[in-house]
Amino acid sequence: MKVDQLIIYILYSCTFISLAFIPKEKLRDASIIFLFQQAVTWFAGILAVGLNLVEYPVRELAKVNGTSFLYEFFLFPVVTIFFCIYYPRASKRWKNLYIQVHLAQDSLCLKLLLFILPISLNT
Secondary structure (H helix, E strand, C coil): CCHHHHHHHHHHHHHHHHHHHCCHHHHHHHHHHHHHHHHHHHHHHHHHHHCCCCCCCCCCCCCCCCCCHHHHHHHHHHHHHHHHHCCCCCCHHHHHHHHHHHHHHCCHHHHHHHHHHHHHHHC
16 A cells, blocks of 8 residues: 555544534534535635646545545535534634644645655655
């Protein structure tokens, strides 16, 4: 098994396992957040790939689409669910830190680590 596939399988399993940590009383909100975020990331991902702003060398559905199915439809929407559900309501300092961590997660660095680094490990 290649390192690329191993990383993708680990990310899929972590994503599905993390769904178990959504509180039952917030499940309705989480499903709405998940669906809306999928729609936004799908459009933004297609646009970014179409304008050659980002390239995914490891893709699950390479013949169908130029985007990463894992990132656009599972990983980023699940991270957004946890951002919205566990958003701190108390102090402004914690809110600023929370937002900065979330923005850092969405940066291009994460995409580079998840999808370009495995390619460079195989060469």
